[in-house]
Amino acid sequence: xTNSAVGVIFSNIHDENVPELSRHRTMxxxxxxxRYRLIDFALSNMVxxxxxxxxxxxKYNYQSLLDHLGSxxxxxxxxxxxxxxxxxxxxxxSDAPYTNRLEALKGLTxxxxxxxxxxxxxxxxxxxxxxDISDIIKQHxxxxxxxxxxxxxxxxxKSSYYMVLDPxxxxxxxxxxxxxxxxGKCKLYINVMVMSREFLLNIIHDATARGLSSFGxxxxxxxxxxxRIYGYEFKGYYAGIxxxxxxxxxxxxxxxxxxxxxxxxxxxxxxxxxxxxxxxxLDGALVKNSLISDGCIIEGTVENCILFRGxxxxxxxxxxxxxxxxxxVIGSGVTLDSVITDKNVVIRDRRHLAGCAELPYFIAKGKMx
Numbered sequence: 001x002t003n004s005a006v007g008v009i010f011s012n013i014h015d016e017n018v019p020e021l022s023r024h025r026t027m028x029x030x031x032x033x034x035r036y037r038l039i040d041f042a043l044s045n046m047v048x049x050x051x052x053x054x055x056x057x058x059k060y061n062y063q064s065l066l067d068h069l070g071s072x073x074x075x076x077x078x079x080x081x082x083x084x085x086x087x088x089x090x091x092x093x094s095d096a097p098y099t100n101r102l103e104a105l106k107g108l109t110x111x112x113x114x115x116x117x118x119x120x121x122x123x124x125x126x127x128x129x130x131x132d133i134s135d136i137i138k139q140h141x142x143x144x145x146x147x148x149x150x151x152x153x154x155x156x157x158k159s160s161y162y163m164v165l166d167p168x169x170x171x172x173x174x175x176x177x178x179x180x181x182x183x184g185k186c187k188l189y190i191n192v193m194v195m196s197r198e199f200l201l202n203i204i205h206d207a208t209a210r211g212l213s214s215f216g217x218x219x220x221x222x223x224x225x226x227x228r229i230y231g232y233e234f235k236g237y238y239a240g241i242x243x244x245x246x247x248x249x250x251x252x253x254x255x256x257x258x259x260x261x262x263x264x265x266x267x268x269x270x271x272x273x274x275x276x277x278x279x280x281x282l283d284g285a286l287v288k289n290s291l292i293s294d295g296c297i298i299e300g301t302v303e304n305c306i307l308f309r310g311x312x313x314x315x316x317x318x319x320x321x322x323x324x325x326x327x328x329v330i331g332s333g334v335t336l337d338s339v340i341t342d343k344n345v346v347i348r349d350r351r352h353l354a355g356c357a358e359l360p361y362f363i364a365k366g367k368m369x
Contacts (some may be wrong), residue, residue, distance in 0.1 A: 011063075014053075017159065017243060022061070037271065040270060041125075054077065073082075106204055124191035129238040130267055145228050149230070150233075157182045164186045237259060239253065247340075300334075308325045313324075321357075323341070338363045339362075348368070
């Protein structure tokens with residue numbers, strides 16, 4: 001069924017939520033879980049659902065993203081027709097990059113005009129989940145919806161910008177609220193939606209003609225009575241990354257086998273494959289309840305941690321409750337607790353660094369301490 005759908009993934013939309021990690025890269029290419037990038041989840045959901053053409057909307061800092069995606073072969077998207085298509089941040093009417101989602105969508109009209117799929121699946125990269133998009137399209141067709149928005153029950157939303165949906169007993173939305181004050185549980189829109197390609201093009205042309213500026217406020221919120229907008233409840237594991245603390249929290253959840261089974265169970269999450277040597281555990285190494293990627297060399301103690309590829313841990317070093325990204329070198333006699341290091345960090349001998357779950361100690365890419 002989803003062979004009749006084309007995918008669109010926004011790579012930069014939520015960069016401001018995690019400025020520490022998106023300073024040198026897009027939200028889409030933020031590392032996660034030892035070997036993945038955030039875009040891998042949205043992209044794998046589309047591929048596993050039969051979508052073979054995916055447009056990636058870029059804006060800036062996308063060199064890391066280009067390196068990760070390559071030709072798309074790791075997702076079976078290295079194709080003559082379709083596959084991964086990188087979309088520039090400019091519209092036909094402007095030389096300046098887009099400033100909001102509606103402007104970005106206006107820049108997609110040429111791409112969408114040249115496609116012949118019936119539906120468009122739009123996804124952001126701030127959410128981590130494994131979902132079957134074909135089920136969403138089935139509901140979209142069964143309800144004769146104009147737009148289907150995916151939601152997850154949540155509590156205590158603190159993001160700077162989010163949408164809360166208000167469906168009736170049939171699932172049709174009575175309201176779309178933009179960043180309301182939330183007390184208790186709510187139906188949080190998780191930035192995945194489905195609509196027909198022709199309908200999206202009509203929305204874009206109408207918004208351009210009327211000078212509208214916000215997709216959420218001007219298109220969705222103000223038209224719930226005139227449009228058939230339905231909600232689709234996602235009941236699986238979902239992790240929304242809207243701050244460094246949330247990134248840390250949801251990364252640490254991967255140490256729970258039940259979470260790993262939900263996220264990496266029946267359907268694969270694909271990523272760029274690297275031919276690295278196996279990790280090496282030397283005399284004195286002690287590893288407990290941790291995810292260790294390939295190419296690591298460990299002489300010290302690692303407990304409740306996630307180590308990306310090529311990390312080196314020196315003799316007598318103790319690392320707990322930390323996320324250590326690719327090619328970080330940690331010297332001897334170091335103590336780390338609740339620390340996040342970006343890539344290529346060097347921590348010299350006998351350093352003692354600590355944060356907490358609510359405020360992890362962050363070390364930027366390429367720094368030496």
